[in-house]
Amino acid sequence: MSQATAASVAGRAAAKRRRNYARRYVWFVVPAAVVIIAVILFPWIFTIYVSAFDWRLGGERRWVGFANYEQLFTDARFGWAVLRTIFYTSLAVVLPMLLGLAAALSFNRKFPLRGLARTIFILPMMATPVAVALVWTMMFHPQLGVLNWLLVQFGLPPSLWVYSADTVIPTLVLVEVWHWTPLVMLLILGGLASLPIDPYEAAKIDGASPWQAFRYITLPLLAPFIVVALIIRTIDALKAFDTIYVITQGGPGQASETINIFLYLQAFAFYNVGYASAVVMVFFILIMALAALLLWTRERVRMT
Amino acid sequence: MRKLRRLAENIGFGLAVFVLIAPAILVFLWMLSLSLKNELDNTAWPPVFIPNPPTLNNYRDVFARNDFVLYAWNSIIVSFGATLLALVIGVPAGYGIAKMRAMRAAALILIARITPGLSYLIPLFLLFQWLEMTGTLWPIVITHLVITVPIVVWVMISFFEGLPTELEEAALVDGATIWQAFRHVALPLARPGITVATILAFIFSWNNFVFAMVLAGRETRTLPVAVNNMLTFEQISWGPLSAAALLVTLPVLLLTLLAQKQIVAGLTAGGVKGV
Incomplete structure (x- = not known):
């Protein structure tokens, strides 16, 4: 041997x-x-x-095979829900990422009352979504809401907020940004805390400007943390339900009906659980595909 | 000159920080302000910011009319129940997974993290209907396990992985069973991790809305559901609505203030290692 x-x-x-x-x-x-x-x-x-049944809650069920899925792909209402979800998610990812990065860089500096400021900043993340959504609903009131009053003070025209089909999704994104930017900030701040200081000293000796130090040292070293924050934010944005449901229930009309709201209405307002189950499966595949794509991105970031 | 520039920079930075935290301050203070004003001031234009004089009538209203105490009790039972059950089964599981390095099994748990809670509701709703459990708090406690178990297991895995193994190994060499090594050596060391897991599981269970909204009957509503129903039925009664909203979220806000360090540690550890 x-x-x-x-x-x-x-x-x-x-x-x-x-x-x-x-x-x-x-x-x-x-x-x-x-x-x-x-x-x-x-x-x-x-x-x-x-999902293989025509299944009515409290009613009859009938085996239909893939018919629910076929119906789903020709259902214009579902198609719009998908488009709205993409629109909502992209806004609800990009804005918190940018703001969260800026906030993390700010909170990484030392300044008086930093602990207090950070505590206040992360409070929204932990607040009960329904409670917060109710307060936002009152603030969005077109005639009596405090937000329109603030807009007028700054010389801006009042908005219809969630009461107009044109502004409802950006307005809901505003709530999402308020709610979840703190988590992005925390994830990136954790990354900033772990950065080595030697490269910065070397860059200082070489006469690099603060912007150059950020662009060529901080950003590349921070990239893995940014990608993790991006993954978590994307998934959470896709999952958004509570605030949308409480504030608009998908309205006005169907203007804020995302996949989640569509799914909820099909299952528990129209009692169409077979069809809703097909929606769950399609949504699941979309989320898993996206998660796989994002994980793949993370591997690539890690290697370079 | 340089001093002046420095000063301007500091002022600019201070303003930036203020802009960052202003939205949080605005929403919470406005919630407080609405809850302390009478209906006339709440619907006044321009808005009245400082309650003058402040009134507690809205809070009295909330407790008088809406079975608020019952719903608060439901919320307490559900959140404590779901957190406790998750700890009992999740802490040993986190330990076992960390010891076996069974990260693939752990990835299964992640599926619960990345899929919407709504997607679990249809089958579980049908199941509870079939078992004739609707109308009790059990379905709500059980569905909240979808949230609490993954949180506990995930936090505990990363915590147990960070623990030094020498002490347990010494105990095993001395003839302790693996259960004893877990119970008397690892578990006491893991107390900080258990605290983090408990706080996070409790908060996310307390805040959860969709499970109870679908599964709860009249008597079994949790607070978020009860508060949402108030909005539907009394469109413009802002004072009591804000008072109720504040009461619902106050426990978690206080918990966040008290345990900020643990929450941040749990969320970032779970997050960074999590995906």
């Missing part, structure tokens, strides 16, 4: 020992696994099943 095989046999034995050693910990995971199968895995499998 050659040395190499001996080594590999020994290695394999060691690996096996490690596996056996590790296997003893399986029982720690069993209770959680049962719960996860019950409340996460089972729903997915059951959703696939339900």
